[in-house]
Amino acid sequence: MSGSPSRPKSRYALTPGDMTLRNIIWALALTLGVVAVVAMLFFGVGREVDREVPPEQRVDVASSAQRAQDLAPFPVAVPQAGDGWTERSARYTDGEDPRWEVRYTSPDRQAVTLLQMIQAGPAVVAEALPGLRQTGTEQVAGRTCEVMAGDAQTTGYLCHGDGYDVLVTGRGQQSTLRALTEAALTSTDG
Numbered sequence: 001m002s003g004s005p006s007r008p009k010s011r012y013a014l015t016p017g018d019m020t021l022r023n024i025i026w027a028l029a030l031t032l033g034v035v036a037v038v039a040m041l042f043f044g045v046g047r048e049v050d051r052e053v054p055p056e057q058r059v060d061v062a063s064s065a066q067r068a069q070d071l072a073p074f075p076v077a078v079p080q081a082g083d084g085w086t087e088r089s090a091r092y093t094d095g096e097d098p099r100w101e102v103r104y105t106s107p108d109r110q111a112v113t114l115l116q117m118i119q120a121g122p123a124v125v126a127e128a129l130p131g132l133r134q135t136g137t138e139q140v141a142g143r144t145c146e147v148m149a150g151d152a153q154t155t156g157y158l159c160h161g162d163g164y165d166v167l168v169t170g171r172g173q174q175s176t177l178r179a180l181t182e183a184a185l186t187s188t189d190g
Helices: 016-043 061-069 122-128 175-188
Strands: 085-095 099-105 111-117 133-140 143-149 155-160 166-171
Touching: 061 085, 099 166, 111 122, 111 175, 122 143, 122 155, 122 166, 133 155, 133 175, 143 175, 166 175
Parallel strands: none
Antiparallel strands: 085 099, 099 111, 111 166, 133 143, 143 155, 155 166
């Protein structure tokens, strides 16, 4: 019996294995934190609609519409949106279901989409306005348009023209969406 008597180990004492696991967890948490900070610095924080588009990167909807008109089977809408509106993108998709789509930022800083096609069926409308319900009708630019509401304060106007439909959807004030809808319909009257 040599040496000192062995003391019982405390159940709170860390073993070398426990220390290794703790170090791995700390290293993983620190790495994820650094990646999150770098991602926020690189990609930014906030919605895209909050960012100002530099003038050299702004979309020329009129030029895009002229090119689309050569292919489209309907008069392409080129609304004069007015002050405070910013065009984000304009795209024409040809094929079986031709579509003209223009995305805007409204004066109240909300995303608004104008979609024009031969016929806006229920699937297209439901995709643009999730949780769709019709809330009534209104006369817009001499046409009877369906006023719709969807999830998350999204509203829209669906108007039927001569051989085409115009769907304007977005968040924000209904009067703002109505003004863009009226400008779109007026621009197709030629």
